[in-house]
Amino acid sequence: MIDMPHVVVSPARRVSSCRQWLALGVLVLGVLSGCQGAPTAPEVLDVESPQARHARRAAEHAVKPQESFGSGATRIGLITALMAPSGETVRERDIRDGASLAVDEVGGGQLSLLVENTDGSPQQVQDAARRLAGQNAALIALTVADVPVGTVRQGLGASRAPLLALRGNGAERPADTFAFVSDRIDSAVEGASYAFASGRKRLVVLLPGDVSAAERQRLDRGLAGYGIKPTLVAATGTTTFSNDAAAKAKLKDIDAVLLLGSEGGEVAALSQLKANGYLKPNAMVVGTSGWTNAAYKLPEFAGSHLCLFGPENGSRMTSRFLDRYERAASADAAYGFDVIALAAGLVRSQGEGAINQESIRAPNGFVGAAATFRFTRDGSVQRTCAIYQVTAGSVKLLDPAPRSF
Numbered sequence: 387m388i389d390m391p392h393v394v395v396s397p398a399r400r401v402s403s404c405r406q407w408l409a410l411g412v413l414v415l416g417v418l419s420g421c422q423g424a425p426t427a428p429e430v431l432d433v434e435s436p437q438a439r440h441a442r443r444a445a446e447h448a449v450k451p452q453e454s455f456g457s458g459a460t461r462i463g464l465i466t467a468l469m470a471p472s473g474e475t476v477r478e479r480d481i482r483d484g485a486s487l488a489v490d491e492v493g494g495g496q497l498s499l500l501v502e503n504t505d506g507s508p509q510q511v512q513d514a515a516r517r518l519a520g521q522n523a524a525l526i527a528l529t530v531a532d533v534p535v536g537t538v539r540q541g542l543g544a545s546r547a548p549l550l551a552l553r554g555n556g557a558e559r560p561a562d563t564f565a566f567v568s569d570r571i572d573s574a575v576e577g578a579s580y581a582f583a584s585g586r587k588r589l590v591v592l593l594p595g596d597v598s599a600a601e602r603q604r605l606d607r608g609l610a611g612y613g614i615k616p617t618l619v620a621a622t623g624t625t626t627f628s629n630d631a632a633a634k635a636k637l638k639d640i641d642a643v644l645l646l647g648s649e650g651g652e653v654a655a656l657s658q659l660k661a662n663g664y665l666k667p668n669a670m671v672v673g674t675s676g677w678t679n680a681a682y683k684l685p686e687f688a689g690s691h692l693c694l695f696g697p698e699n700g701s702r703m704t705s706r707f708l709d710r711y712e713r714a715a716s717a718d719a720a721y722g723f724d725v726i727a728l729a730a731g732l733v734r735s736q737g738e739g740a741i742n743q744e745s746i747r748a749p750n751g752f753v754g755a756a757a758t759f760r761f762t763r764d765g766s767v768q769r770t771c772a773i774y775q776v777t778a779g780s781v782k783l784l785d786p787a788p789r790s791f
Contacts, residue, residue, distance in 0.1 A: 456489040463518035467506030484722030515541025570676030575608030577693035586642040594647030623651035648681035703755040724754030757787035
């Protein structure tokens with residue numbers, strides 16, 4: 387074995403040598419990293435934190451008085467109250483964002499969306515309608531809740547562009563104006579028709595105390611349209627279901643119960659019907675879109691069926707909406723999307739100039755994110771719905787909405 391000579395190194399020399407090796411090590415690492423592709427300045431800047439990404443996207447979607455999306459020849463107008471002093475509402479933001487998304491997803495390069503964001507006052511809404519008429523908008527949609535629809539029609543002047551009011555069928559509106567939102571009465575009618583089609587003919591309808599006379603009339607007309615004649619229509623909280631002879635004769639073998647509400651004595655009424663033996667073993671309990679989420683957790687409502695409007699989870703629209711806006715798509719987002727889907731369907735099939743009062747009333751309707759919809763002669767909207775079942779404190783899809791009438 388060869389002995390290496392023993393060398394004594396002074397502390398100063400040791401430090402100096404370490405520095406030399408450190409410098410050499412840094413150089414080698416730099417060369418190695420350079421061979422492997424060192425990050426350049428632009429690449430470093432491309433690394434975006436979640437906070438920065440959120441801020442950037444918020445800035446991209448910030449509300450401005452006038453906005454435009456798309457560059458197609460056919461113009462669609464949307465009037466909102468997103469500039470209201472109280473701030474924007476989730477409902478209107480979802481409608482605007484759903485419509486904007488649809489321009490890219492289904493517009494086919496043929497549409498442009500012109501958004502007028504107002505403070506919600508009648509004057510600003512009317513001025514917005516006047517500007518849209520001056521830009522030859524082919525279709526106008528209104529999301530503002532508190533302004534008379536006639537105000538928009540006045541602002542449009544001589545323009546005959548169809549006007550969609552994102553309100554329920556029960557809201558007042560002028561002639562040649564179309565409702566676009568489905569409510570609990572529509573849900574009740576479609577839910578009852580589902581039970582009726584499944585063979586259940588003896589229906590009890592329980593109404594909450596806040597049902598108006600106009601809603602009651604709409605419900606009666608809707609049920610009659612499907613040939614449904616309820617065995618009994620009663621108000622919850624004021625009606626008791628005794629087990630006397632008269633009640634037994636009238637309420638024998640009830641096979642469906644329609645509950646418009648969920649917080650006004652419905653549990654007690656349903657329990658009475660069951661306790662007195664009036665419900666058949668396979669009786670179907672039908673809820674509506676008027677039920678609260680808390681109702682899904684009540685054991686008395688387990689297994690109930692509900693007709694619900696809105697986008698189905700996992701659809702292309704819901705996925706695209708989540709990707710772009712980083713939040714789930716609501717029914718309002720689907721309504722905004724469907725304003726554009728309606729226009730796109732007409733322009734794609736019939737060309738520019740196809741949007742008018744008659745074409746909107748096409749009996750076959752339109753397929754959108756919130757299922758299939760069409761308009762009646764009086765401008766009311768009719769929409770198919772998905773059937774959900776209450777299970778484990780939530781709802782699960784049981785039967786997808788039909789794609790045609």
